[in-house]
Amino acid sequence: MADAASVCTPTLAASATGATIHMDPSRQFAVDVVSRLRGAGFVAYWAGGCVRDLLLNKTPKDYDVATDARPEQVQDLFGHKRSRAVGACFGVILLHGPGAAGDVEVATFRTEGPYLDGRRPEHVVYSTPEEDAQRRDFTINGMFYDPLNSQVLDFVEGQADLQRQLIRAIGDPLERFREDKLRLLRAVRFAATLNFQLDPHTADAMCAMADQITIVSAERITQEWKRMLTHPNRLEALRLAAETRLLEHVFPEAVPMLETNAAAKQRWELASRAVGRLQQPQFELALATWLCGVPQYSGDAARALCLRLRLSNDETERIVWLEEHAGAIDGAPEFSLSRLKRLLSHPFFLDLLAMNRARCEATGAPLSNVEFCENYLRTTPPEIINPLPLISGDDLIRNGLRPGKQFKILLDALRDAQLENRIANFDDALRLAMQLSGQA
Numbered sequence: 001m002a003d004a005a006s007v008c009t010p011t012l013a014a015s016a017t018g019a020t021i022h023m024d025p026s027r028q029f030a031v032d033v034v035s036r037l038r039g040a041g042f043v044a045y046w047a048g049g050c051v052r053d054l055l056l057n058k059t060p061k062d063y064d065v066a067t068d069a070r071p072e073q074v075q076d077l078f079g080h081k082r083s084r085a086v087g088a089c090f091g092v093i094l095l096h097g098p099g100a101a102g103d104v105e106v107a108t109f110r111t112e113g114p115y116l117d118g119r120r121p122e123h124v125v126y127s128t129p130e131e132d133a134q135r136r137d138f139t140i141n142g143m144f145y146d147p148l149n150s151q152v153l154d155f156v157e158g159q160a161d162l163q164r165q166l167i168r169a170i171g172d173p174l175e176r177f178r179e180d181k182l183r184l185l186r187a188v189r190f191a192a193t194l195n196f197q198l199d200p201h202t203a204d205a206m207c208a209m210a211d212q213i214t215i216v217s218a219e220r221i222t223q224e225w226k227r228m229l230t231h232p233n234r235l236e237a238l239r240l241a242a243e244t245r246l247l248e249h250v251f252p253e254a255v256p257m258l259e260t261n262a263a264a265k266q267r268w269e270l271a272s273r274a275v276g277r278l279q280q281p282q283f284e285l286a287l288a289t290w291l292c293g294v295p296q297y298s299g300d301a302a303r304a305l306c307l308r309l310r311l312s313n314d315e316t317e318r319i320v321w322l323e324e325h326a327g328a329i330d331g332a333p334e335f336s337l338s339r340l341k342r343l344l345s346h347p348f349f350l351d352l353l354a355m356n357r358a359r360c361e362a363t364g365a366p367l368s369n370v371e372f373c374e375n376y377l378r379t380t381p382p383e384i385i386n387p388l389p390l391i392s393g394d395d396l397i398r399n400g401l402r403p404g405k406q407f408k409i410l411l412d413a414l415r416d417a418q419l420e421n422r423i424a425n426f427d428d429a430l431r432l433a434m435q436l437s438g439q440a
């Protein structure tokens, strides 16, 4: 443990921490929160990720404040109307800012008791900034900032690691990962998204602990993957997760791509490259594209994976459909008009197209099917690709047809005829319906 904080005025990002960004309401609110706590005689700083982001010249997503005020004192000071205890037993109060300022989390400096379940501490003890820094995960996330005096408080050599571009666990890495296994994935996420290296001791501990990641709840694991796979550096995230062996425990289905033989290596290379080629993908598209690289991957396997990751029904349906239709545009220029239009008007089709483009670009395969579909979409109005049906089931019943098993087949045949321009209006449709049902 560092016995004294390195206290300094930041030089890394004077503009971000200086007085130039008055307009950001969340930042202003975070300054006000610190001022008010100080005015009431408490110690208060910005803490953690927001300090890291400011020192990196990035706009923090949100601001966290650490203070020696107890949760009840924070609530008394700010009023119960504008505050909410979110982790009262861990001393965290959420303060609602005015207008667009968002929320600021105020946490009391604390030391954490033992982690008995590998996920959360048994209890917490209120303590000092120095001790509070020690409970945080990585040195770059372990700093405080005093926005009133523009000073960084750094008990963990976080600034040095920011400059060295290093993700390093605070204290003994094995111990820290043992306490909370989610930190394993957070390390990958920070290293990948910031383009930093993993400190070798931290990386060794990650490899040694990788199989423990499954103790973490699926929701927390999924949350991390969503952030990694939608980030521009998602390729690096996959690479690091594979290197630290976390990937094989989170996605055992990827194991055939992680073997050391040449074929597996090539599969891995192509699948990852395809994910890297996607342009600002949603999570579902990124995951589906990557899974497409797993040999013999099926819709059923994708459904099982989505269930395990606790994805929503909508997310699951999209991923499963993409897996099941991965090759559905092959031969598109030869499709009948009805087959083509049905495919192109599917709600997930644009993802399918993006996935195919990325896969072709990754493998160097010809883009002819992709370009044909892109061109068709560009040059054909939506009301031609997916026109309103000419006739409905109710219309058929009104005209004397009996609803039954054959009805869907009949309606599908009428739809095909419409999409292929063989019928153009209600009368055509009714005539064809009668013919097909043998009542003409």
Ligand code: ATP
Residues within 6 Å of the ligand: 047, 048, 049, 050, 061, 064, 135, 136, 137, 138, 141, 142, 180, 182, 183
């Ligand atoms: P981002 O919000 O971009 O994910 P962050 O560093 O702000 O990054 P948060 O999850 O918002 O991450 O957490 C805020 C701070 O709380 C972190 O910077 C870190 O100091 C601490 N922290 C968060 N999660 C953990 C954890 N699992 N173990 C130890 N400390 C943590």
Ligand code: MG
Residues within 6 Å of the ligand: 049, 050, 061, 062
């Ligand atoms: Mg944060």
